[in-house]
Amino acid sequence: GAGVSQSPSNKVTEKGKDVELRCDPISGHTALYWYRQSLGQGLEFLIYFQGNSAPDKSGLPSDRFSAERTGGSVSTLTIQRTQQEDSAVYLCASSMGGGQYFGPGTRLTVT
């Protein structure tokens, strides 16, 4: 079956612009996670959605970052007023309890 998909695969933006990154989880998965991976580094948790519960936003690095999940499925991560330090690969994962399955990521470059 289809895995987690993310779009765009690559995004280049100018400092100060807003960007939106999209995640389509595996059908039926109730949990959705966003992580960030800087070059050569491990994954850093950003935000987590579980069903209709309030999201766990504890990993968001600043108020420039926000995310929503519509209809319990697709999620959008928004970064406002992008900074060069926001450059990274943004990874989305989904889960049906237990294992988290990752998408291919969106590589964001802020120039």
Add this chain to the structure above:
Amino acid sequence: QQQVKQSPQSLIVQKGGIPIINCAYENTAFDYFPWYQQFPGKGPALLIAIRPDVSEKKEGRFTISFNKSAKQFSLHIMDSQPGDSATYFCAAGLNMGRRALTFGSGTRLQVQP
């Protein structure tokens, strides 16, 4: 207390060798310990996971060893192949992996032919 420390940073073995990657954690509330494999330009892929009530788990050529008292766990890859060359990440999570995972910093494995 949320950190997961992973070593070594990089590892080179010959084909057929058994690379071993180690991780240590502090938070005794963690109850789920997965390993991920990542190829360049791809997202991490779940390889194998273990719970703290089990000391060892095998799936194919991949084995996790878990030492609860030492708060350490490791990944062994039996009969390693050049196709196993990738970056491996350990992680730890709460509520059987339903919450956010805390990842190690990764180990870059190269298996030479």
